[in-house]
Amino acid sequence: MSNLESLALYLMVSNHFMDERFIDGNDLKENIINHLPRLKKFAFNIHSRTFFLNEIYLPSNADIRNTFINFKDNQIVCSVDYSRREKVGQCHIYSLPYTILFYNNITNNFPGGLFKSVRQISLCDEHPFEHEFFIQIAEAFPYLKKLRLTNTQSQQHKHSQSSKDTKKKEYPIIKYSHLTELDLFLVHNDYIEQFLDLTKTYLSKNLKLSVEYKSLRLVTDNFTRETTRMNCSKINNIQFYDRISTIPEHFQMYFPRMKYRSLLSYFDINYSSR
Structure with a gap:
């Protein structure tokens, strides 16, 4: 040695x-x-x-x-x-230079930089992640494929590009052009909205989403909300952390890339309770 x-x-x-x-x-x-x-x-x-x-x-x-x-x-x-x-x-x-494929446990104190080698990251903090933070993340990891987020704190500076309040600051839409897996584990509903609302985030097609069913249903207004419809239409694989018994019939229209015939086995749905 x-x-x-x-x-x-x-x-x-x-x-x-x-x-x-x-x-x-x-x-x-x-x-x-x-x-x-x-x-x-x-x-x-x-x-x-x-x-x-x-x-x-x-x-x-x-x-x-x-x-x-x-x-x-x-x-x-x-x-x-x-x-x-x-x-x-x-x-x-x-x-x-940073050469590893992953960068884990990123908090609001993330020092920034450009990490072209990184394909997988995890975000976690006991303080809220605001929209500016996600802009920084998308710029720092341009070839990101897998993202896992853990944060139960509500965002303090919510916004919407479709808001009629012209005094609100306009934020750029964040693009994740290469993202294939999004794991929203133990998160406040604000972060589900952050990624699914097309006025805030642009997602790539054929995305796998891991999330709680009850939270997804709430954020999408029982799978009818228009601002989340576009990004949800790009999801072709969903893993729910909570057990569910039924889903609304219009679920298929909201997630057209999902194979409806496989829902029974994939989501462990009990149709007898319908």
């Missing part, structure tokens, strides 16, 4: 309650770099997560970034987040 000249390191680490530390530049220098005297190229992507009981000192982005001051010829990105409700912190450090 002492003759190693190139190293790519990818780690996900979860610490226990007794270790309230993130992996940072000091760890990489002391445990790796100092033991590899011939190392010329070092690429890394490390996501560390830890519980914390002491809130007096919580390392910031600047604190973590300062541990990389002496790194040579490397652009380093640091992103630190804390959930005081769950007493959990996470730190994502990586070198550029």
Whole structure:
């Protein structure tokens, strides 16, 4: 190993309650770099997560970034987040260029950038995701195929391009030209509307959607709402997180790409209760 000249390191680490530390530049220098005297190229992507009981000192982005001051010829990105409700912190450090196919646990503190290699992401936060955040996500991941979202907080700045209130700020429609899977897991209904309302988002065809049936029915106004009809017509595969017994007959018209004959087995529908 002492003759190693190139190293790519990818780690996900979860610490226990007794270790309230993130992996940072000091760890990489002391445990790796100092033991590899011939190392010329070092690429890394490390996501560390830890519980914390002491809130007096919580390392910031600047604190973590300062541990990389002496790194040579490397652009380093640091992103630190804390959930005081769950007493959990996470730190994502990586070198550029970013070459991995996924980018997980993105919060409102996402540092931005352009990630052409990424095909799969997950978004989660205990603070609301607003429309501007989703604009940033679409621009940062232009070839995104799979997106999973977890957020139970209502959006604070709702909008509609079809609103008659001319004083409201107009937002660009967000385009996900390559998206094939959309998983809306444990989300407030605002985010289902965010993705299905054509005045906010443009989705590609042949999309797989994972969502709760009761939430989908509410957002689409029992599968009659016009502003969500276009994006719903592009969905050809749905996975419901909750169990359902019946669906309205006009469901097929709202999701024309779904094969109606397969609904009985796919959705576990009990037609005898109709």
